[in-house]
Amino acid sequence: MPAANVAAQVRTSLASLKAGDLQGAQIMEVLKLAHQLTDTMKLFFSSLDQSICQEFNYIAEYISRTRDEIAALRPNDIKTQRIPTAGAELEAVVGDTEKATETIMSAAEEVLCDDGEDFAAYRANVEARMMTIIEACSFQDLAGQRVSKVVNSLRHVEERVARFADVMGVRDADYAPQEETAKEKRDREQLLNGPAMGGPETSQDDIDAMFSAMDTPPVNDLDQGSIDSLFD
Amino acid sequence: MAVDMTMSILVVDDYKTMIRIIRNLLKQIGFENVDDAADGQEAFAKMQENKYGLVISDWNMEPMTGYELLQKVRADEGMKATPFIMVTAESKTENVVAAKRAGVNNYIVKPFNAGTLKSKMSAVLGDF
Numbered sequence: 252m253p254a255a256n257v258a259a260q261v262r263t264s265l266a267s268l269k270a271g272d273l274q275g276a277q278i279m280e281v282l283k284l285a286h287q288l289t290d291t292m293k294l295f296f297s298s299l300d301q302s303i304c305q306e307f308n309y310i311a312e313y314i315s316r317t318r319d320e321i322a323a324l325r326p327n328d329i330k331t332q333r334i335p336t337a338g339a340e341l342e343a344v345v346g347d348t349e350k351a352t353e354t355i356m357s358a359a360e361e362v363l364c365d366d367g368e369d370f371a372a373y374r375a376n377v378e379a380r381m382m383t384i385i386e387a388c389s390f391q392d393l394a395g396q397r398v399s400k401v402v403n404s405l406r407h408v409e410e411r412v413a414r415f416a417d418v419m420g421v422r423d424a425d426y427a428p429q430e431e432t433a434k435e436k437r438d439r440e441q442l443l444n445g446p447a448m449g450g451p452e453t454s455q456d457d458i459d460a461m462f463s464a465m466d467t468p469p470v471n472d473l474d475q476g477s478i479d480s481l482f483d
Numbered sequence: 484m485a486v487d488m489t490m491s492i493l494v495v496d497d498y499k500t501m502i503r504i505i506r507n508l509l510k511q512i513g514f515e516n517v518d519d520a521a522d523g524q525e526a527f528a529k530m531q532e533n534k535y536g537l538v539i540s541d542w543n544m545e546p547m548t549g550y551e552l553l554q555k556v557r558a559d560e561g562m563k564a565t566p567f568i569m570v571t572a573e574s575k576t577e578n579v580v581a582a583k584r585a586g587v588n589n590y591i592v593k594p595f596n597a598g599t600l601k602s603k604m605s606a607v608l609g610d611f
Contacts, residue, residue, distance in 0.1 A: 352500050360507065441548045442578050451574035451592045455599060458579050458590050465583050 261287045320418050324411045337404040340397040347397075351390035358383040486611035490536030494519045495526040495552065496570075497544045505539060505570070508597045512604070513611065523547030527555055530562055537608065542571035542578065550582065557586040566607045570595065 264284045358380040367373040415421075437443070453461075492514055494505045502519045509517050518533070520526035522544040530538070538556070540549035547555075549569055556562045569582050572593040579590055589603040605611060 349500070356500070356503055356507075363507070363511075441550055442573065442575070442581055443543050443548065444573055444575050444578065445543065446572035446593070447574055451572075453574045453576050453579060453592065455592050455595070458574075458592060461576070461579055462583065462589065465580075 261291055317419065320415050324415050329408055329411070333404045333407060337401045340401050344394045344397050347390045347394055351387045354387040355384050358387070486608045487536060488513050488611065489516055490514070491516045491518055491533060492537045492539060493517075493526060493529060493533075493535040495521075495523065495538065495540035495544070495549060497521050497541065501541065505600070508600050511597055512601050523549060523552030523555070526552055530556065530565070535565060537604070538565055538567045539570055540567065542569055542573045542582075550585065553582065553585045553587055568603055568607060570600075 261284065264280070264287060267280075362377055362380050365373055365376050431439075492509060494502050494509075494517055496502050496505070496519070506517050506519070509515075518529065518535070520529050523540070524547040526538070526540065527547070529535075538552075540552055542549040549571065553567055553569070556565060556567060563586075566588045567586070568589045568591060569587050570591045570593060571578070574592045582590055588607040591599055591603050
């Protein structure tokens, strides 16, 4: 019997008991009511068990899928290999660049300091320093290769994280925005944006123009004499 | 009025290479008396001890930025007239406007060359 019908019968039986004299109620009527209640409860609990079971199955499946996806993400590989290697490569790039800059600048300074009194010696010095500068520029090749490795590592991490987020249905909007850190606050307040990609965001010419424009008093700051001169 | 070529110039940058580049450029322009500091805090301390004819400062430094240094210099009675040129990779319009409002005399965006440095110095100090 469907649960709705059983419930309707229970309500009818209860109504009839309430309407009659409860003191004189027949034991059979009470037993009938108890039986109907048991049926109802049985139906209720069986449906409850089934839905809980389905929920647990879904959760188990989800956990299993998540575990598989985390394994595919290879977090230990990213944490212990790719990120540290990328960091070391970038540090090496900084080191190579510093070393090359030091060599190039020292060579240039030596040329600048040469008084050139003896032309032949001056020429030999300039040629030797120029060769030193040319040799030092080979750092660019190494730096390029190191940066390419870092880019590949970043791409690897990006692909895996994107796939994980996609499979798990993670959306940024699902989470509250992170609280601003002290460093982020300082960067915002101090307008620390860093170098723009692909050259300055505002060119030197535009900056010069802004300085000229800001040096010119705005119209509402003109004195009466200047205003009058506009109408002459 | 002629520019005093013996005046002391303070270069503020957290990259030693950049300080070295600016020193060399200044030397080529004719200024030999150059001091340096690694951030705004060190620069401000040096400015309390010495008098400089010009400050050439980077923006992005720790713990005190060039922008903070500029504000402190302009708020200090004894230093507020010191010419101040910002030399920085911060090239957003908001940075230029903020620096100008804080009282910077000129603004050079990195990378730059000796010609740009000289022309901005001339605009601030007069022809030399």
